Amino acid sequence: GAGVSQSPSNKVTEKGKDVELRCDPISGHTALYWYRQSLGQGLEFLIYFQGNSAPDKSGLPSDRFSAERTGGSVSTLTIQRTQQEDSAVYLCASSLAGVYNEQFFGPGTRLTVL
Amino acid sequence: DQQVKQNSPSLSVQEGRISILNCDYTNSMFDYFLWYKKYPAEGPTFLISISSIKDKNEDGRFTVFLNKSAKHLSLHIVPSQPGDSAVYFCAASGGHSGAGSYQLTFGKGTKLSVIP
Numbered sequence: 001g002a003g004v005s006q007s008p009s010n011k012v013t014e015k016g017k018d019v020e021l022r023c024d025p026i027s028g029h030t031a032l033y034w035y036r037q038s039l040g041q042g043l044e045f046l047i048y049f050q051g052n053s054a055p056d057k058s059g060l061p062s063d064r065f066s067a068e069r070t071g072g073s074v075s076t077l078t079i080q081r082t083q084q085e086d087s088a089v090y091l092c093a094s095s096l097a098g099v100y101n102e103q104f105f106g107p108g109t110r111l112t113v114l
Numbered sequence: 115d116q117q118v119k120q121n122s123p124s125l126s127v128q129e130g131r132i133s134i135l136n137c138d139y140t141n142s143m144f145d146y147f148l149w150y151k152k153y154p155a156e157g158p159t160f161l162i163s164i165s166s167i168k169d170k171n172e173d174g175r176f177t178v179f180l181n182k183s184a185k186h187l188s189l190h191i192v193p194s195q196p197g198d199s200a201v202y203f204c205a206a207s208g209g210h211s212g213a214g215s216y217q218l219t220f221g222k223g224t225k226l227s228v229i230p
Contacts, residue, residue, distance in 0.1 A: 004157070031216065042118070042203060042220035043158070050216070059217075091157055095216075100146050100165070100207075103218060105157030 002026070004106035006092050012112045013082055021077045021109045025094030032075050033095075033103060034067060038088040046090075049075065050097060082113045117141045118206050120221035128229050133191040135224050137204030140185065144208040148218070149178060149189045152201045161202075162189070194228045201225045 005024040013019050025032050034046040045059040049069045060066070064082075069075040079086055089110050093103040119138045127133045135149075145166040150158035164171040164178045164187065171178050177190045191198055204221040 033216075033218075035218075035220075040222065042120075042222040043205075043218070045217050045219070048216055056217070093157075100163075102148075102160045102163070105150075105159070107155065107157045 004092055004094050004104055006090075006106040006109050008109055009107065010110045010112075012114065014114050015084060016081055018078065018080045019082055019111065021079075021090050021092075021111070023075045023077070023092030023094075023106060025073065025075070025092070026104055028096075029094035029104070030072065030097045031095045031101070031103075032069055033093040034075070034077050035091045035093065036088040037091060037108075043091060046077070079111075082111075084113050087111055087113045115140075116221075117144075118204055118219050118221040120202075120204055120224050122224050123222070124225040124227070126227045126229060127194045129196055130193045133189075133194045133198065133226055133228070135189040135191075135202050135204075135226065137187050137189075137221055138185060139187075139206055141206070141208060141219070142185070144206040144219075146207045147178070147180060147187050148205045148207075149176075150203045150205060150220075152203060152223070158203055191226075194226075196228045196230050199226055199228045 007022045030051045032049040035043040047067045048056040064080045067077045089108040091108045093105045095101040095103045148163040149161040151161045152158040180187045201223040203223045205218040
């Protein structure tokens with residue numbers, strides 16, 4: 001079956017522009033996560049969606065970041081007024097509900113803010 | 115404040131020998147630990163995990179050891195193969211409810227190079 005897919009794979013934008021990153025989770029996975037990996041760093045948790053529950057947004061670094069998940073499937077991470085420090089690889093993962101479930105990662109979107 | 119630390123950014127090992135990757139953590143609430151493997155331009159893929167009620171978990175050539183008192187875990191790969199060359203991330207989660215139950219905290223990774 002298909003894994004987690006993300007688009008675009010690469011995005012170059014100018015400082016101050018808005019960007020949208022898309023994630024298609026594995027079918028049947030009710031949990032969806034966004035992480036980002038800055039250069040030389042580990043993966044940093046951003047946001048978590050589980051079913052119809054309110055998302056856990058505790059990892060979002062500023063109010064310029066937002067995410068939504070439509071119909072419990074596809075998710076979009078939006079970064080408004082991008083800054084150079086937003087440059088990173090943004091990774092999406094999905095899993096079955098419940099604790100201790102393996103998170104399956106997509107290939108990521110490499111965002112470069114000039 | 116890093117809660118999961120991988121102090122070796124890189125490791126080189128000869129093919130056929132043992133690779134040992136180390137990870138330390140500070141949060142005593144962590145009770146589930148995972149290793150992920152990442153190739154360039156790909157997302158991390160799950161390798162092996164261990165619950166805090168165990169001190170060892172083995173899957174083929176991969177074994178993870180957990181020392182709770184030392185807050186230390188290690189991944190052993192025996193024998194190492196060139197295809198094992200990748201970045202290995204240690205991750206942890208903790209608690210049976212709330213953010214700790216699903217939010218993975220990652221180390222910065224160790225780049226393993228297996229030399230033929």
